[in-house]
Amino acid sequence: MPNTASFNDGKTAARHSVEIKIEALALVISDDAGHVITRWSLGDIRYANATRRTPPIRLRCDGNDARLNLDSDDDGAWLTHKCPNISKRDVGQIK
Amino acid sequence: MPMDQEQQTATPPALEFDGKRASFLKVLIVNGILTILTLGIYQFWAKAKVRRFFWSNVRFLDDPLEYTGTGGELFVGFLIVIAILFPLGLIYSAIGSLVPPDATELRVGLEVVYYLVIFALLQIGFYRMWRYRMSRTTWRGVRFGLDGSTWTYLKLASGWTLLSAITLGFAYLWMQIDLWRYQIRHTRIGSEIFKFEGNAKDLMWPWVTVYIPMICIAGAGIGIMLSFESYTDNELPTMIAGKEVFVEIMGTLIGISLLTFFIAFFMYQIRQTRYQISGVKLGIASFKSMLPIRRLFIFAALSFLLMGAVILLPFIMYLGPNFDLGVFPYFETPEPATFSEAIAPIAFMFVSVVFIFPLIWSVMFKFEVIKQLVITTSIENADVLEQAAQSASETPRTGEGLADALDIGEF
Numbered sequence: 001m002p003n004t005a006s007f008n009d010g011k012t013a014a015r016h017s018v019e020i021k022i023e024a025l026a027l028v029i030s031d032d033a034g035h036v037i038t039r040w041s042l043g044d045i046r047y048a049n050a051t052r053r054t055p056p057i058r059l060r061c062d063g064n065d066a067r068l069n070l071d072s073d074d075d076g077a078w079l080t081h082k083c084p085n086i087s088k089r090d091v092g093q094i095k
Numbered sequence: 096m097p098m099d100q101e102q103q104t105a106t107p108p109a110l111e112f113d114g115k116r117a118s119f120l121k122v123l124i125v126n127g128i129l130t131i132l133t134l135g136i137y138q139f140w141a142k143a144k145v146r147r148f149f150w151s152n153v154r155f156l157d158d159p160l161e162y163t164g165t166g167g168e169l170f171v172g173f174l175i176v177i178a179i180l181f182p183l184g185l186i187y188s189a190i191g192s193l194v195p196p197d198a199t200e201l202r203v204g205l206e207v208v209y210y211l212v213i214f215a216l217l218q219i220g221f222y223r224m225w226r227y228r229m230s231r232t233t234w235r236g237v238r239f240g241l242d243g244s245t246w247t248y249l250k251l252a253s254g255w256t257l258l259s260a261i262t263l264g265f266a267y268l269w270m271q272i273d274l275w276r277y278q279i280r281h282t283r284i285g286s287e288i289f290k291f292e293g294n295a296k297d298l299m300w301p302w303v304t305v306y307i308p309m310i311c312i313a314g315a316g317i318g319i320m321l322s323f324e325s326y327t328d329n330e331l332p333t334m335i336a337g338k339e340v341f342v343e344i345m346g347t348l349i350g351i352s353l354l355t356f357f358i359a360f361f362m363y364q365i366r367q368t369r370y371q372i373s374g375v376k377l378g379i380a381s382f383k384s385m386l387p388i389r390r391l392f393i394f395a396a397l398s399f400l401l402m403g404a405v406i407l408l409p410f411i412m413y414l415g416p417n418f419d420l421g422v423f424p425y426f427e428t429p430e431p432a433t434f435s436e437a438i439a440p441i442a443f444m445f446v447s448v449v450f451i452f453p454l455i456w457s458v459m460f461k462f463e464v465i466k467q468l469v470i471t472t473s474i475e476n477a478d479v480l481e482q483a484a485q486s487a488s489e490t491p492r493t494g495e496g497l498a499d500a501l502d503i504g505e506f
Contacts, residue, residue: 008158008235013285013483015158015235048161049151058159065236065485069158 002030003074007037010065020068022082029068038066045083062088109477112469113159114152120458122148127450139173140166146228153469155234156477164231172227183212218252219245222278229282237483243281251277264309268302268367269295275371284377285483293374298367305363308356315345315352361395362388372472380479385471391464398459402452406444 002019007029009016018037019030026039040061048058048067057076059068062085070076080086126141143166150162187209194201222245229241255270272295279291322342323332334342365388372384474480 008237010236011485013235013237013481015156015481049147049159051147052151060236065233065238067158067236 003078004071005029005074006069008067008069009037010067018068020070020079022079027068027079040068042083043085045079045086046088047086050087050089108470109156109474110469110472111154111157112152112466113154114149114462114466116458116462119148119462120454123454123457127454131450136170137166139169142166142169146231149465150232156481158235161233162231163233164227168227180216214256215249215253218249222248225278234284234480237285237485240283240486240488241278241281242283242488243277248274248277263313265306268298271295271367272298272371279375283486284480286486287377287480287483289375289377291371291374292376293370298363298370301363301366304359305356308352308359311352312349312356315348318345319349361392365391368468372468378476378479378482380474380476383473383475384468385473386467387471391460391467394460394463398456401455401459402447405447405451405455408443 002021005018005020007016007018008014016037017032019032019034021028021030022042023039025042027042027045028039029037031037044062046060046062047053048060052058055070055075056072057070057074057080059070059076059079060066061068070079122144126137126144129137130141143162143164146162146164150160153160187205191202191205194205222241222243226241226245229239232239252270252274255266255273258266259270272293276291276293279289282289319342322338322345323334365386369384369386372382372386375382
């Protein structure tokens with residue numbers, strides 16, 4: 001059963017409702033119709049705000065501007081403990 | 096309930112603030128300790144932490160702003176600017192030492208050049224500081240930015256400063272609004288550019304309430320100066336006979352004008368901020384600020400009261416039940432018994448000025464200003480901002496440098 005979240009693709013400020021699930025070593029982000037929008041490698045997933053780890057959880061993928069906002073009742077534990085670099089703060093987040 | 100009213104109740108505000116004063120205090124205390132332990136070097140990382148705190152607590156259309164800058168960038172920017180400013184300072188000192196002591200005109204000329212350079216650096220530093228801050232601010236992954244030319248901004252600021260000097264400060268208001276217009280017209284979220292609609296003359300009457308006390312202070316000051324006879328290097332000036340009452344009246348006028356000036360300037364600053372925000376547009380989206388004067392005035396007054404209480408604390412502790420404001424200041428209290436007793440109040444004063452006062456001011460007043468700036472700003476047609484598309488513009492690679500070197504900027 002996929003979780004729901006909202007997604008900003010980093011190209012516009014529009015907010016998209018998405019479904020998310022883990023497949024192999026990636027987080028698969030799909031639209032409501034089930035079409036895959038993007039896949040984030042679990043190793044590239046980071047907290048968007050490194051000092052805030054309480055819901056609502058915001059995540060980013062190293063190397064792009066997209067953001068994923070988990071639902072406010074989702075503490076993200078099912079996902080974050082599978083992301084080895086979740087707390088890493090990359091130098092120069094701005095590309 | 097009427098339909099319109101129902102809709103207004105149901106719609107959450109576009110801008111919200113989640114920050115807690117206690118969390119901010121914790122950030123500042125940790126920053127303060129680390130800054131002292133590292134002899135000031137940590138201040139760049141401290142700044143980044145404070146910004147991250149505020150940015151992440153401002154939510155726009157339910158999503159927080161993000162600050163993506165780092166302390167390392169600020170530190171590198173500072174080092175680069177110091178590497179440029181330090182040799183310039185040496186050159187200035189070398190030229191200064193070559194000028195003979197009796198060449199007054201040459202010395203004055205050198206001073207003028209020095210202050211002109213400082214003025215230019217301040218303007219450049221200010222604009223570049225905003226460029227950096229905007230480039231490190233994102234919302235929903237879309238970056239803000241500040242385009243425009245630093246040199247055009249410098250030319251604009253120089254022209255207006257000259258005009259302000261010629262008009263004895265009256266044109267200051269027009270300068271503020273015109274520079275803000277330039278800044279906002281070059282600010283963008285993604286590729287969407289903001290604009291500013293406003294005219295300084297709308298703020299003229301509030302500005303007059305600041306300007307009149309200013310002129311009174313200057314006029315009374317000149318009156319007092321003219322009431323004294325010219326003096327030589329070895330003699331103190333003496334008051335011209337019969338001018339005692341005039342000087343007393345002028346002194347009272349300066350006192351009243353100063354008090355009026357501070358209160359009027361405080362209120363004016365808030366009105367100007369409201370006006371500046373309320374003139375900002377982005378497509379059909381328009382901003383409106385209702386920044387409260389009374390509330391901010393109370394918080395400023397409370398901050399000063401608290402600082403006063405902190406200053407009195409060592410005297411109360413030292414004298415205990417014998418504490419009496421009548422024996423204030425410290426010099427009239429009983430002789431301190433030991434060196435540590437004598438040095439303790441001085442050390443306390445130092446810690447108060449360097450650490451406790453900025454802490455009180457930041458937690459009490461600055462925090463409230465930022466909170467009120469956010470929660471009293473409404474945005475009509477805010478949804479337009481959701482259409483902002485990412486811009487491919489280049490972003491600065493290092494931090495604010497000049498702004499840090501010249502200590503510009505609130506946080």
